[in-house]
Amino acid sequence: MLKQALYEMEADRTTGRMAEEHFRARAMTGYTMFDKIWDQHVIADLGEGWSLLHVDRHLLHELTGAGGLDAVSARGLAVSNPELTYATADHAVSSAPGRTAATFPVGHKLWADLKRASGDAGIRFFDIGEIGHGILHVAGPELGITLPGLTLVCGDSHSCTHGGLGALAFGIGSSELAHVLATQTLRQRRPQTMRVSFEGSMASGVTAKDMILHLIARIGAAAGTGYAIEFAGSAVSAMDVEARLTLCNLSIELGAKFGMVAPDEVTFAYLAGRPYAPSGAAMEEAIRHWRTLASDADATFDRIVQIDMSEVVPTITWGTSPEHAIAIDAVIPDPVEAENDDQGKAWRAALDYMGLEAGRTLVGTPVDWVFIGSCANSRLSDLRDAARIVGGRRVAEHVNAWIVPGSEQVKREAEAEGLDTVFRDAGFDWREPGCAMCVAANGERVPPGMRAVSTSNRNFVGRQGPGARTHLASPAMAAAAAVTGVITDVRAL
Ligand SMILES: CC(C)[C@H](C(=O)O)[C@@H](O)C(=O)O
């Protein structure tokens, strides 16, 4: 015990020293975007790399929101800034059309508790069926609650998604959540910085999802631990905001709490007219500030990764970690070729769980389920990508295929374009917004032993239900699997 405690103290000191050295090195060069935003939010320097930060936006969901609010009132405290906090129910709401309290009572209770606790605290709660309801990481950006240069936290690891708009956004735990509610501040340790540049243009069939899966496979699911990642390069500049949100969404699958893209004209155009974004003169002033946030040309990063876009093709996972990703036409790796024993063991276990053999491609593997949804890929552009593949085709006889729009707004916009008809005519289920089968917290599961192609971000053992076998891919690849009934190279359609 003592040894462990001493070890942790030493580790703390080392990281503190590293942070200080980093700070000194940085002082002599330009600033990264991350450092600029961080520094603008420091209320107090707590030493050894720790700071007390101001929190500009706080999002609550029903798994932990009511608990946090109740913890604050139990201590006789009030919510410090209810006007900076927004709540909705996403994880445990049923996605069944015509859902009622009886569809999933456990989720209904969580929804009711959060609604009550938010109301008591004066926090805006976006209720089911109104604009603003949906997966928090879809709704926040689309409402303009998420803005460049702000700190945003949420009791959810995929909060890094919001970095796609240039926010310093990250997931927090339950005790941190209560601290933020009570004080609107948070104690954090400054991470190191990493720049990942994607240079070149996207080849046919390639999306942001393929790029991030490719990156995770290339540098490993732990490579981002302790880092804030800035995604840059010509391929990222050329992306629309929704693709940038997808890219940043999977930062946590690299171990990085933060993923960001510098705000630019594309960002400003996206935000214009959003209900919670500034307007008029305030917007002009905000844009002037946002233009100063990009990393300086001479900024130094602790790690730099370059990806040449010519190496990125449609990508899919074969195993039980997002790093188990391969090019759609590559063969499943053989555990005997693993870098070390641990990796070999992990690969063997993954192949066993997934019911796959090394040495062949995934193409042609029969699938049972297709799930298009989640905060990784459930925005309008994702549904359009999928609809382009689906149009005029039918879902294979043996496949259950679901579309779960990320938010009420996405759902309404998709319906206005007739995308729901494209999907329904093909045999898809057109569902109500929420996390749904991404994490199965609402009881919607891929049955044991069944194989799913999913546009979500995690393929862990049991993630989509006990025994469920998940292949992560882009919406177009998922749509291709739905209509062919097998894992398919989308470029062949
Ligand atoms: C359940 C929730 C808190 C969790 C998270 O933190 O990410 C979930 O959203 C996930 O994707 O695994």
Ligand code: SF4
């Ligand atoms: S959609 Fe999935 S990954 Fe995103 S917040 Fe919900 S459960 Fe987590």
